Amino acid sequence: MDDMNPADIQGDMQEHTLNLYECGPRKVYTVDREIPFPEGKLIVSLTDTKGIITHANRAFVEMSGYEEDELIGQEHSILRHPDMPAAAFKGLWDDLAAGKKWHGYVKNLRKDGAYYWVYATVVANVRQGKVVGYTSVRRKPSRKKINECITLYKELKDAE
Amino acid sequence: MPNNRKYNLTVSPDFKPDRIAGWYIFNTWLQKKTGLDIHLELYDNFEEQRSAIRNQQIDLIYANPFDTAMLVRELDFKALVKPADKADEAVIVCCEDNPANCIEDLREGCRIIATDDPDINMIGMRMIEPADLDDSNTTTTQVANYVVLAKRLISGDADIGFFLKEAYDDLTNITKRRLKVLVTSQISVIYHSVLAAPSLADQYESLSQALLNINTDAKGPGVLDALGIKGFEAMSEEDAEFMIDLMETLRD
Ligand SMILES: Cc1cc2nc3c(=O)[nH]c(=O)nc-3n(C[C@H](O)[C@H](O)[C@H](O)COP(=O)(O)O)c2cc1C
Numbered sequence: 001m002d003d004m005n006p007a008d009i010q011g012d013m014q015e016h017t018l019n020l021y022e023c024g025p026r027k028v029y030t031v032d033r034e035i036p037f038p039e040g041k042l043i044v045s046l047t048d049t050k051g052i053i054t055h056a057n058r059a060f061v062e063m064s065g066y067e068e069d070e071l072i073g074q075e076h077s078i079l080r081h082p083d084m085p086a087a088a089f090k091g092l093w094d095d096l097a098a099g100k101k102w103h104g105y106v107k108n109l110r111k112d113g114a115y116y117w118v119y120a121t122v123v124a125n126v127r128q129g130k131v132v133g134y135t136s137v138r139r140k141p142s143r144k145k146i147n148e149c150i151t152l153y154k155e156l157k158d159a160e
Numbered sequence: 161m162p163n164n165r166k167y168n169l170t171v172s173p174d175f176k177p178d179r180i181a182g183w184y185i186f187n188t189w190l191q192k193k194t195g196l197d198i199h200l201e202l203y204d205n206f207e208e209q210r211s212a213i214r215n216q217q218i219d220l221i222y223a224n225p226f227d228t229a230m231l232v233r234e235l236d237f238k239a240l241v242k243p244a245d246k247a248d249e250a251v252i253v254c255c256e257d258n259p260a261n262c263i264e265d266l267r268e269g270c271r272i273i274a275t276d277d278p279d280i281n282m283i284g285m286r287m288i289e290p291a292d293l294d295d296s297n298t299t300t301t302q303v304a305n306y307v308v309l310a311k312r313l314i315s316g317d318a319d320i321g322f323f324l325k326e327a328y329d330d331l332t333n334i335t336k337r338r339l340k341v342l343v344t345s346q347i348s349v350i351y352h353s354v355l356a357a358p359s360l361a362d363q364y365e366s367l368s369q370a371l372l373n374i375n376t377d378a379k380g381p382g383v384l385d386a387l388g389i390k391g392f393e394a395m396s397e398e399d400a401e402f403m404i405d406l407m408e409t410l411r412d
Pocket of ligand 1: 021023045046047050076077078079089122134
C-alpha cells in the first residue's frame with residue numbers, strides 16, 4: 001500500500017510506520033484532530049474475504065477523506081491508525097474465522113491525518129452457505145466508551 | 161399463467177390507518193393485472209402476522225425490513241420489488257420544553273414511548289447509544305400508532321419518542337411545534353419490500369413485471385396514490401441479502 005502523502009496533512013504532524021499484515025510497512029502521518037461522527041448516519045463498507053474494500057457508502061467516503069476510487073480495491077487497513085492495538089484486529093479476524101459477529105470500538109485514520117472514533121459491527125456475508133465477504137457498519141459511539149478505549153488501547157499498545 | 165389457486169396477501173402492520181383502503185384498491189388491481197385469486201389479510205400487530213407467516217398462510221407480503229431476514233433466509237421468500245424513494249428513517253423526538261438538545265443530553269432512566277414498528281424501534285435504540293442508554297437503563301411504553309404517540313409525549317408520559325420519519329412529518333404543524341427533534345436517521349438502505357413465498361414461484365416474473373410497470377398502467381397512478389408510493393423498483397436477491405446483513409449488524 002502507498003505511504004500517506006505529507007502534502008495531504010494540515011497542521012502539526014507525527015510520522016509512524018505501521019507494519020501491516022498483508023501489505024508490509026506503511027508510513028502514515030497523524031495530527032491530533034478528531035472529526036465528529038456524522039449525526040444519524042451509518043458508515044458502511046463491504047469487503048471480500050481478505051478485507052479488500054469492495055463497496056463504501058457516501059458517509060464512509062466522506063469520513064475517510066479519500067475519493068471513492070482510492071478506496072475500492074484497497075485493504076481495509078488503509079484506515080489503520082497507529083494508536084489501534086494489534087489485539088483489536090486479531091480479535092476481529094479470529095471472531096470472523098469462528099463464524100461470529102464482531103463488535104468493537106475503532107479509531108480510524110483519515111487521509112488528512114485526522115481521526116474519527118466508531119463503534120463497528122462486522123458480519124459475514126453468507127451466500128449459498130459460503131462466506132463471500134463481510135459487511136461492516138459503524139455507528140456513533142458514546143464518549144464514555146471512547147474514553148475507556150483510549151486507556152485500554154494505550155495499555156495494549158505499550159505491551160506490544 | 162394464471163391458475164385457480166387462492167393466495168393471501170398481507171401488509172406490514174405499520175401502515176397508516178388511512179392507507180387501509182389503498183391496500184384493498186391495490187389488491188383488486190393486482191388481481192385484475194395478474195389474473196390471480198388474491199385475498200388481502202390484514203393483521204393488527206406484528207406478532208399475529210409472524211405466526212400467520214410461519215403457518216404458511218401468507219403468499220405475498222409488503223414486509224417490514226425487520227422481518228425480511230426471517231422471510232428470505234428461513235422461509236425462502238423471494239424479494240420482487242421495493243417502493244421507489246421510500247427508505248425507512250427514524251426520528252427521535254422530545255417535548256419542545258425538554259432541556260435536552262441532542263441525544264447526549266439524555267440521562268439514565270429515560271422514558272421511551274414507541275409503537276410496535278420493529279425496524280424503527282431498533283434504529284431508535286441504536287441512536288440512543290451515544291448517551292450510554294440501552295434496554296437496561298431505559299423504560300419503553302408501547303402505543304398503538306404515531307398520533308397517539310405524539311399526544312402522550314406532549315402530555316409528559318415519556319421523555320422521548322421513536323417515530324417513523326414519514327409519520328412524524330405527517331403530524332400537524334400545531335403538534336410539531338410542541339415537539340423537538342433530537343436526531344434523524346439518514347440510513348437510506350433500509351426499506352419495505354414486496355416478497356413472494358415459494359408457493360408463488362411460477363408467478364414471480366409476472367408479479368414483478370406488473371408491479372414494475374404500474375406507472376404506465378391506466379389505473380396504476382391512482383393505485384399508487386392511494387398507497388402513498390411513487391412506484392416500484394426492481395429488487396435483486398443481493399439487494400435483499402445486503403439489507404439483511406446490514407440489519408443484522410444493528411440487532412445488538
Ligand atoms: C469488513 C471489515 C471492515 C474493517 N474495517 C476496518 C476499519 O474501519 N479500520 C481498520 O483499521 N481496520 C478495519 N478492518 C481490519 C483490517 O482489515 C486490518 O486487519 C486492520 O486494519 C489491521 O491491519 P493488519 O491486519 O494489516 O495488521 C476491517 C476488516 C473487515 C473484514
